[in-house]
Amino acid sequence: MQVTNSTWFWLLLLVSAVTSGLLYSYSTKMLTNINLGEISDNSCNEFEVKCSYLLRSTCLNKKIILKRMISVTNYTPNLEEHSPWNRKPCNLSVAHAVQKHDHFKNKFNFSIPVLLWDRLFSRELWNQLDQRDPPYGWQGLSYEVIVSTLNLLNTPTNAHLFEHTMKQHKSCIRCAVVGNGGILNGSRQGQEIDSHDFIFRVNGAVIKGYEKDVGTKTSFYVFSVNTMKNSLISYRKLGFTSVPQGKDLRYIFIPSNNRDYLMLRSAILGMPVPEGRDKGDQNDQELLKGWLARFSFVWTRPQAYFGPEAAASKFKLLHPDFINYLKESFLKSKLIHTKRGHLYIPTTGALMLLTALHTCDQVSAYGFMTSNYFNFSDHYYEHKKKPVVFYMNHDMPMEAILWRNLHNAGIMHLYQR
Ligand SMILES: *[C@@H]1O[C@H](CO)[C@@H](O)[C@H](O)[C@H]1NC(C)=O
Numbered sequence: 142m143q144v145t146n147s148t149w150f151w152l153l154l155l156v157s158a159v160t161s162g163l164l165y166s167y168s169t170k171m172l173t174n175i176n177l178g179e180i181s182d183n184s185c186n187e188f189e190v191k192c193s194y195l196l197r198s199t200c201l202n203k204k205i206i207l208k209r210m211i212s213v214t215n216y217t218p219n220l221e222e223h224s225p226w227n228r229k230p231c232n233l234s235v236a237h238a239v240q241k242h243d244h245f246k247n248k249f250n251f252s253i254p255v256l257l258w259d260r261l262f263s264r265e266l267w268n269q270l271d272q273r274d275p276p277y278g279w280q281g282l283s284y285e286v287i288v289s290t291l292n293l294l295n296t297p298t299n300a301h302l303f304e305h306t307m308k309q310h311k312s313c314i315r316c317a318v319v320g321n322g323g324i325l326n327g328s329r330q331g332q333e334i335d336s337h338d339f340i341f342r343v344n345g346a347v348i349k350g351y352e353k354d355v356g357t358k359t360s361f362y363v364f365s366v367n368t369m370k371n372s373l374i375s376y377r378k379l380g381f382t383s384v385p386q387g388k389d390l391r392y393i394f395i396p397s398n399n400r401d402y403l404m405l406r407s408a409i410l411g412m413p414v415p416e417g418r419d420k421g422d423q424n425d426q427e428l429l430k431g432w433l434a435r436f437s438f439v440w441t442r443p444q445a446y447f448g449p450e451a452a453a454s455k456f457k458l459l460h461p462d463f464i465n466y467l468k469e470s471f472l473k474s475k476l477i478h479t480k481r482g483h484l485y486i487p488t489t490g491a492l493m494l495l496t497a498l499h500t501c502d503q504v505s506a507y508g509f510m511t512s513n514y515f516n517f518s519d520h521y522y523e524h525k526k527k528p529v530v531f532y533m534n535h536d537m538p539m540e541a542i543l544w545r546n547l548h549n550a551g552i553m554h555l556y557q558r
């Protein structure tokens with residue numbers, strides 16, 4: 142019988158899949174059997190309060206959880222954390238342009254914390270945010286899930302968008318914020334985008350094949366679990382087959398639901414999502430279909446999204462209070478007063494761009510909606526021109542006017558053609 146190359150390939154794949162499966166169940170068994178006493182009793186007691194929820198929700202990997210929690214908790218904050226950035230201002234900065242503008246100087250408040258992390262949590266904050274629906278607050282969310290997630294975000298890297306090593310030698314932080322608008326098709330802005338210090342991307346950010354138009358670098362990927370998963374499904378055929386990954390890449394979660402906190406926590410701990418809509422990651426299994434899905438442990442872990450080195454330092458979480466302030470100050474749509482007003486939510490792209498405007502010194506926006514949007518496809522990566530889709534829960538015309546006004550005020554640069 143002739144054995145073809147492809148038969149060999151499948152045989153090899155089968156053998157390696159079976160072996161890794163055995164290894165996995167073996168290592169799981171080992172870990173389950175590890176006595177917690179191996180970690181000193183003190184550290185265990187110290188963490189008992191923090192861990193209780195996690196220990197209850199999973200009988201696996203206790204040691205790993207504790208080890209990871211210890212390693213993130215023992216982090217010594219950098220002394221310079223509390224001093225202002227040691228650098229000269231830009232000639233034309235966002236803050237400077239805001240100060241000079243009669244309308245926008247009353248809208249921007251640069252004192253509101255952009256990111257939420259362990260040290261900002263308190264009973265008081267819980268009571269305050271428990272009054273508002275997500276993503277503006279925590280109403281209806283689980284206290285335990287939120288506390289156990291925030292406990293893991295406990296280093297200064299979780300408190301600042303730009304970490305110390307990132308902003309070294311930079312006298313002025315220039316950011317490119319890249320939306321997915323059809324205006325970028327054929328734009329040849331790739332090099333210009335890549336020349337910025339930091340590059341933000343969002344949702345279905347296809348890069349392969351569009352490098353000349355959208356660049357190659359990504360510093361921050363901004364998403365909610367809902368928009369990330371929808372993008373992986375809707376734009377898969379158009380080339381969005383995985384979330385951008387990389388050693389220096391950071392993820393910015395928009396906490397619009399319990400599932401965002403659950404996914405974030407699981408990603409840091411290196412575990413499958415223990416409960417809720419993403420338990421077992423049905424969407425991914427659907428994508429895989431067939432017998433491969435049986436080995437789903439390989440795919441159901443959040444590392445499949447965020448890469449193998451998904452430690453706490455890779456993740457940032459937008460503060461619900463910051464999202465609320467953005468809505469009140471910049472994104473207060475008239476839709477709120479309609480029958481379906483409760484469904485209204487700013488777009489992920491809008492939250493991304495406004496986040497950059499509150500953290501970078503200079504901001505250029507690419508692929509955001511312009512007044513001639515009808516001349517372009519919905520996204521730059523469609524194969525045939527497709528009209529822009531206006532979602533009922535978003536107010537894209539209002540956002541487009543905001544971008545134009547910010548551009549005209551000299552606060553940011555909006556790419557138009
Ligand atoms: C900033 O201002 C200084 C002094 O006015 C000037 O020499 C320099 O070229 C300016 N830099 C940029 C990027 O505009």
Ligand SMILES: *[C@@H]1O[C@H](CO)[C@@H](O)[C@H](O)[C@H]1NC(C)=O
Pocket residue numbers: 250251252253254
């Ligand atoms: C800006 O935000 C800070 C922190 O939340 C708050 O104390 C201050 O009153 C705000 N300033 C204005 C002008 O609203």
Ligand SMILES: *[C@@H]1O[C@H](CO)[C@@H](O)[C@H](O)[C@H]1NC(C)=O
Pocket residue numbers: 515516
């Ligand atoms: C832009 O769209 C309008 C309306 O569809 C059309 O009349 C116009 O020719 C288009 N312009 C360009 C440059 O494609």
Ligand SMILES: *[C@@H]1O[C@H](CO)[C@@H](O)[C@H](O)[C@H]1NC(C)=O
Pocket residue numbers: 323326327517518521522523524525526527
């Ligand atoms: C992208 O641009 C090319 C060249 O300008 C054009 O032929 C094509 O139709 C555009 N694609 C979409 C989806 O608009």
